[in-house]
Amino acid sequence: MVTQNAExxxxxxxxxFKNGNFEKALFFYDRAIRYNPELSVLYLNKSLTCLRTGAFYFAYEAAKIGLEKGGDREKALYRMGQAAYGMREWQKAAxxxxSVLKEFPLNAMASEQLKRVTSRLSEQKYGKYDFKAMYLEGKKEKAQLDVADYTGPIEIADIPGxxxxxxxxxxTRKGTLIAVSKAFSSGYVDGYDSKLFNMASDVIGASTMNNDxxxxxxxxxxxxxxxxLCGLCSGEENEKDEEIPFxxxxxxxxxRICETNRYGNAEKADINRKLDSHLFILTSYFNHACLANAFRYGYGDVMIVYASDDIKKGEEICISYLDPLHGFLDRQKKLSGWKFTCQCKLCEIDSKDPNCLKRDEMWKEFKEYEKVASPKEIIAKGEPLLKKIRESYINRNEFKYALAxxxxxLSSAYSHLENFLKSVQCLEEVLTLMDNPLQYIMRMADIYINLAVCYGIKGDMKxxxxMIEKSMELRxxxxxxxxxxxxxxxxxxSLLR
Known part of the structure; x- marks a missing residue:
């Protein structure tokens, strides 16, 4: 017979709880509460256990009931604050x-937590982040950054079509911080179930299922x-806003929502067999443009979005879902998975360019050759190709990304052969071609750094x-x-001292 003794x-x-078996502890605390629902310590213990499992909503509710039933006020208020922090309700947590410090001014943990949540409030309201600390933290394996979301001069709106x-x-000026978004959830390859996935053959599947x-x-x-979460697009053609019971x-x-909105880096997975998969809320509302006016990058499980061009009031802000330096047909094929056709300025120009497809084919072939060729071989094949690509752009003045x-x-190949003059000439021409939003995707910041070093070697410190200043701007x-x-x-x- 099951005992009804709450103790x-x-x-x-x-x-x-002491053994770290929190799920089982919750089950037993609920049993104890069933048999003695007026014992406040049970609710406070349950609250602490919920905090350990990330069940912040239930931690808050349990601590609140414990407080109402006359439980330890210091513990109850502190745990409610922890739960509010976990729910990302920064003002309530503060x-x-x-309240804890007002009644219990010697509570050092509450004082520390207040400092912590004050930082979150500053991030949320003013977009003031310690990006240096975020960068270092983001380099760690499975990095989970402790930051608030920031919504800049933007709003969600209905976009025709x-x-x-x-x-x-x-x-909004170019370089303005537009948004910072911490992932709602993340998935990692080593979080996969070996019974479901063969990691060697389905790295992406393991990561995305883990995210789901x-x-x-x-x-x-x-x-x-x-x-x-349920406000996000689910990929259905005739999706309706349906209220799901609490x-x-x-x-x-x-x-479906995860599949439609998640972000990951498949190319990274091909290199080192790792793929982080993240689902964001705010930034999932950005639509795509190959030639985007905003640029995104990530530190761990946080996405940061900056304006990559000047943006007028009321203008739609887009980011690129893929690398726009893929050829035109490759981009369209990749985007078909999202069930739309990109009609940005870059795609419009490419679609009307009679030389585009042939040029993309030559360029793609050269990129594959470059992976296995020596610097001398790259130059031998690349210089004639460069001439052909120039000729293919003769009637086009914008976005000559294949040429760049x-x-x-070629600059890299010349540099390896210590022909720095030729290397610099190539890079200086790139600067004339990439004074547009594509410069962020082209990693022009790295180009400016390389030029800075070359100019430093020549003694042209000014x-x-x-170049350093321009690189800092792009990063x-x-x-x-x-x-x-x-x-x-x-x-x-010496340029960086």
Missing amino acids: VWRQKANEC ELFL KGRGIISTKD LNTMKILKNNPQRSGE GIIDASLIR DTLIS KGAK FCKDMDHFKLLYPDFIRS
């Missing part, structure tokens, strides 16, 4: 930690977040310093310390 269940729960998207709420499962786990633990997890819908990329390849760096973290190999250069 017996409490002791079992406490033992499980108020709760302040596209559904929802993001527009600018005011005239983590998303469902987060919703199970924090059902109040269902609304923000606490219900529609696994099929969640999987070929010049970069010109070198100007959105506000100070030299941050810049040095991004380019550690150049720290010893």
Whole structure:
């Protein structure tokens, strides 16, 4: 016969908690509460256990009930503050930690947590982040950054012919921070179930399935977040806004939402067999353009978006879902998975360029050859190709990305052969071609760094310093310390002292 002695269940729960078996501890605490619902310590213990499992909503509710039933106020308020922080309700968390300190001014943990949440409030309101610390933290395996989301001069709006998207709420200058978004959920390759996946053959499948499962786990633990997730596009042609009952997890819908909106780097997976898969909320509302007016990059599980061009009030802000330096047909093929055709200016120009497809084919073949060829072989094949690519652009004045990329390849080959004059000439021509939003995708910041070093070797420090300044601008760096973290190999250069 099952005992109805709440103390017996409490002791079992406490033992499980000490052993780190939090799920079982929760089961036993709930049993104890069933048999003695007025014992406040049970709710406070349950709250602490929920905090350990990431069930912040239930941690908050349990601590609140414990407080109402006369439980330890210091513990109850502090745990409610921790839970509010976990739910990313920064203002509520700050108020709760302040309440703890008002009644219990010697609570050092509450004081520390108040400092922490104050930083989150500053990030959320003003977009003030410690990007240097974020960069270092983001380099760690499975990095989970502790930051707030930031919404800059943007808003979600209906875009004719596209559904929802993001527009600018005011005239925005290039380089402006537009948004910072921490992933709702993440998936990692080593979180896969070996019974479901052969890691060697399905790296991406393992990561994305792990992301799907983590998303469902987060919703199970924090059902109040269902609304923000289910508002995202699910990829259905005639999708409707349906209200899902509180606490219900529609696994099929969640999987479609994750599939449609997740971000990952498949090319990285091909190199080192690792693929991080992230699902974001705010940044999932950005529509795609190959020639985008905003540029995204990530630190760990955080996406950061900057304006890569001047943007007018009311103008749609787009990011690129893929590398626009793929050929025109390759881009269209990749985008077909999202069930739309890109009609940005770059795609429009490429589609009307009679030489585009042939040029892309030559360029693609050269890029494959470059992977296995020596510098001398690259130059021998690349110089004649460069001439053909130039000729193919004779009637086109914009976005000569194949020409720029070929010049970069040749510059690298000449540099390896210590023909620095020719290498610099190639890069200087690239600068004349890439004064447009594609410069972010082309990693022109690296080109400016290479030129800075070359100018430094020649003794032209003034010109070198100007290249450093331009590179910092393209990497959105506000100070030299941050810049040095991004380019550690150049720290010893006299230009960076």
